[in-house]
Amino acid sequence: MLENNTRTSLESLGEFGLITHLTKNIQLHHSNTLKGVGDDAAVVKHGDNCSVITTDLLLEGIHFDLSFFPLKHLGYKAIVVNLSDVYAMNAIPKQVTVSLGISSKFSLEAIEELYAGMLAACEKYQVDLVGGDTTASKQGLVISVTAIGEAKETDLVYRNGAKEFDLVCVSGDLGGAYTGFQLLEREKRVFASNPEVQPDLDGYDYILERQLKPEARKDIVELLKQLDVKPTSMIDISDGLASELFHLASQSNVGITLFEEKIPIDPMTYNTAREMELDPTLTALSGGEDYELLFTIKQADYEKLKNNPDITIIGHVTDAKEGLHMISKSGNKHALKAQGWKAF
């Protein structure tokens, strides 16, 4: 045990270090708890079917800035980011619970907006809002969502199933949400320094939507089922491609080689990043919040996916000894660094 007078800062561990440290001694009591801490969601078995359970905590001032985030969009996003974790298990979300901590600055009408966004997401993804908790908050807005999904045990995809020679795939395109966020931050600064200037956000719809109204890739999970492709491992991209690749690699005990030129980046993301003097590749690697699915498939499944416009093969799985690398556009090999969002 640590001495009482020891004081270790949380910053020195980081979010993932803290979770690993706190959860390393957890003992499971029930044989139907198939998966505890450490994947996109926990898994509990009931007969042939499994429930997957995932939860996310969103705090004002940390995860969202109400000066530019419309409450309705925030509600929508709060649901979607949890559903995304369920899809990342190759499962279908069915229920959500929502807890809100609300400070007195909010009116009923404001909370109705937030709730309308949540219910719109529930409607779109056919999920039941089944419960929650509502309380006063002395500080900012607190949103805690738990999502529960369903899958056959044999359909579940974990983070730890990637094997050497598998192909690394990603859905959609990356870096848009972060670029949209940077754009909103820039316009906020301009507005703060001169309130006469109106925000100039015209023509940036795609990246703003990526930030303010992301979608979860239900369609990809359905497509994979249709094509009879079961990924060998899967995770959703909430913290950035690099960070998620590290999770897949460490949990599967493999290495990964990524090709920079293959990383899918939308032209608007690319051009806006450049305009703001951001490196588009770095934006895709470390920006986060894209909520795309990152997964690995067996080479035998390549033919089924190769022509799909929504899925890009960005690399391959290697032996663990090889580590994580990116081959740059100029052909150089760089060690990849996980630069996920720092929580502390």
Next chain:
Amino acid sequence: MLENNTRTSLESLGEFGLITHLTKNIQLHHSNTLKGVGDDAAVVKHGDNCSVITTDLLLEGIHFDLSFFPLKHLGYKAIVVNLSDVYAMNAIPKQVTVSLGISSKFSLEAIEELYAGMLAACEKYQVDLVGGDTTASKQGLVISVTAIGEAKETDLVYRNGAKEFDLVCVSGDLGGAYTGFQLLEREKRVFASNPEVQPDLDGYDYILERQLKPEARKDIVELLKQLDVKPTSMIDISDGLASELFHLASQSNVGITLFEEKIPIDPMTYNTAREMELDPTLTALSGGEDYELLFTIKQADYEKLKNNPDITIIGHVTDAKEGLHMISKSGNKHALKAQGWKAF
């Protein structure tokens, strides 16, 4: 729809009014969602068995005061209050998820204490901690716990099953947690006005434990099963006896008559309440946080429970037209008021 310029304060609705207002238009999409918002927990069916799901949000400065709440006890209590909701469905909790928002004032050692309390509760109640989320908080400590339990569909007990002539029962004794809280508040004020004075808490162990380390009544759920008594309705007492009686009565569409002299109050609770010039009965009716089980049984089950020291029959169920009343010790009939904890 409300106009944009309307601004209704949340205070005018109260916690339950807000929840009712926000959730009244929820549509359920899945036939296996047996119960949504409105009970101690939501219910999802899987074959013959059901999952029950409940969640609670605990915020620093609203639900707990770290100046007198040890972190280890807080962790323990955060788990227990959720398990209590599962037991109130006559179900057995199996898994929990825990999300934490942590401000930079906390050291790793402090969070380890909090977590140790959570894991102690998980061990005691044989529950698996299966996941969660950990993030920075700009404000105080945020704790969100979701508990998942299991029961056969036929064993589940809802709030809405009470029938006229049923007997109203409560486990344990009431008012202790609130009296303990008042005692801690008093010592805090004394300390604030003169830091030389040490808190005088000797001899108050029972009520301090009721506040700082409550237990959930797993034993009562097991006892009822053993005695082959299935309550007709059940709820746990988190907001105070009066408030919970109102929930049972309104959801079951019945009235309830309560006898003041039957309300179980521990002598230490009684004496300390008097010492602090609190009405012991009011403390039991409105104090909250006792986490005892309040339930109704058929008269036919009376013989099975009548001699049990852990269960007290405090009243009976009437026709809805009769409303909610308390017969005072002096024999007068008073209309009962729900004075649960006000969230806003």
